[in-house]
Amino acid sequence: MxxxxxxxxxxxxxxxxxxxxxxxxxxxxxxxxxxxxxxxxxxxxxxxxxxxxxxxxxxxxxxxxxxxxxxxxxxxxxxxxxxxxxxxxxxxxxxxxxxxxxxxxxxxxxxxxxxxxxxxxxxxxxxxxxxxxxxxxxxxxxxxxxxxxxxxxxxxxxxxxxxxxxxxxxxxxxxxxxxxxxxxxxxxxxxxxxxxxxxxxxxxxxxxxxxxxxxxxxxxxxxxxxxxxxxxxxxITLVSERTPQHRYWQRSLVLFALVLGGNAIFGLFLLVRTVSPLSPSKFFDTDILWFIFSRFLLNLFLGVLAWGIYRYLRHSARRRYF
Incomplete structure (x- = not known):
């Protein structure tokens, strides 16, 4: 059934x-x-x-x-x-x-x-x-x-x-x-x-x-x-420059943002998979709480950095076309 x-x-x-x-x-x-x-x-x-x-x-x-x-x-x-x-x-x-x-x-x-x-x-x-x-x-x-x-x-x-x-x-x-x-x-x-x-x-x-x-x-x-x-x-345009050198630079930033953002999500995924088998009482242990807090802040920092690069590229494209 x-x-x-x-x-x-x-x-x-x-x-x-x-x-x-x-x-x-x-x-x-x-x-x-x-x-x-x-x-x-x-x-x-x-x-x-x-x-x-x-x-x-x-x-x-x-x-x-x-x-x-x-x-x-x-x-x-x-x-x-x-x-x-x-x-x-x-x-x-x-x-x-x-x-x-x-x-x-x-x-x-x-x-x-x-x-x-x-x-x-x-x-x-x-x-x-x-x-x-x-x-x-x-x-x-x-x-x-x-x-x-x-x-x-x-x-x-x-x-x-x-x-x-x-x-x-x-x-x-x-x-x-x-x-x-x-x-x-x-x-x-x-x-x-x-x-x-x-x-x-x-x-x-x-x-x-x-x-x-x-x-x-x-x-x-x-x-x-x-x-x-x-x-x-x-x-949405991210690579907006006309000269080859500047376009390569912007493409490198796009790739860097993908690596940072993707692995920030990956890090959070691994964190959840690691702590999910634990019983709720274990979350209040100092070592485990610090592990969760430190990993969360690290991945949050990487994600915010990737978002900042994305916003910078969008702002550059708007400034060029408008």
Whole structure:
């Protein structure tokens, strides 16, 4: 029998995030249609799981696939040829097929298709959450933190698909744009999974995990930029100088801000994961209280510094253009 509490913990965070994007989107489709895409996304998650299972069974008949994926290089290969293409392909099909039938009756807007892609990705996330909770391989906190990740993966092809479907004159170059965007999503999907698994390897490979949250922060930024485009708003400019030297300097600042901000979030994530198993009475021990306070201040300082760099770059862009 399905545990209702697990189902609620799996579905509620993605549904809340879907509601957030629904409220932000002008001319949003009816909420029932979005929920339909959310459910289709969850179904596509089970389909992807089945296809991955079949892929591994077939692969094991030719090579020792389980042995290959124990190394970091094997993990990267598995993500690029199995996990990324199957999961992004299932999500893409879960948007394309219903949209094909809907566009016979309605003219779908660019923003509508993009929101459909977010809804499917969040439904996929809900299914994935339930699988992790059912097998006890991840905590509620860890999965809640990862709620927007599948939406961030799918944002490029969701944007490209929206351009193609909403266009009156569908060009061949728009189809190529969809494939390139989908391939970008596959690569980003694979890279995130590789970086997240690097923590389980020995040094120096373990240091790769420190690139995970900066990369996730960049993908979140990309999602927000694409969202601004479909809303009809101008994108936020951070690199505004014209000379190559100044542009390299600003790009370096952007990268530095991502490293600082991403690892500040990573540090807080590790802090919560470290202290969460402790009993409430332990929090008042002097050593533990000082540990929590010092780590929190350190990561807060890094986050504020990254925010300061971001505000400086935005102020420089405004001053140049206005």
């Amino acid at each position: 399905v545990d209702l509490s697990l189902l609620l913990w799996a579905a509620i965070p993605p549904l809340l995030l879907l509601g957030y994007y629904y409220c932000r989107m002008p001319f949003a489709p009816p909420l029932l249609k979005l929920l339909m895409f959310f459910i289709i996304g969850a179904i596509s998650g089970f389909l992807a799981l089945r296809l991955e299972w079949d892929f591994e069974n077939v692969a094991n008949s030719f090579v020792d696939w389980h042995q290959i994926k124990r190394t970091l290089l094997g993990t990267a290969l598995r993500q690029l040829v199995e996990i990324g293409p199957i999961e992004e392909g299932c999500k893409l099909a879960a948007v394309v097929i219903p949209s094909y039938y809907l566009q016979r009756k309605y003219r779908l807007l660019h923003s509508t298709v993009f929101l459909f892609a977010i809804a499917v990705s969040l439904g996929f996330t809900a299914e994935e959450n339930w699988i992790y909770f059912f097998h006890g391989t991840a905590s509620v906190f860890e999965r809640t933190i990862g709620t927007p990740v599948h939406a961030m993966f799918s944002a490029p092809w969701g944007y490209a698909l929206g351009i193609y479907i909403s266009s009156k004159n569908r060009l061949n170059r728009d189809k190529k744009f969809i494939f390139r965007a989908w391939l970008n999503s596959v690569i980003c999907h694979a890279l995130v999974n590789v970086l997240s698994s690097a923590w389980g390897y020995s040094l120096p490979l373990r240091f790769l995990s420190y690139g995970l949250f900066p990369f996730l922060l960049w993908m979140f930024w990309r999602l927000e930029q694409l969202l601004r485009k479909v809303q009809g708003k101008p994108v």
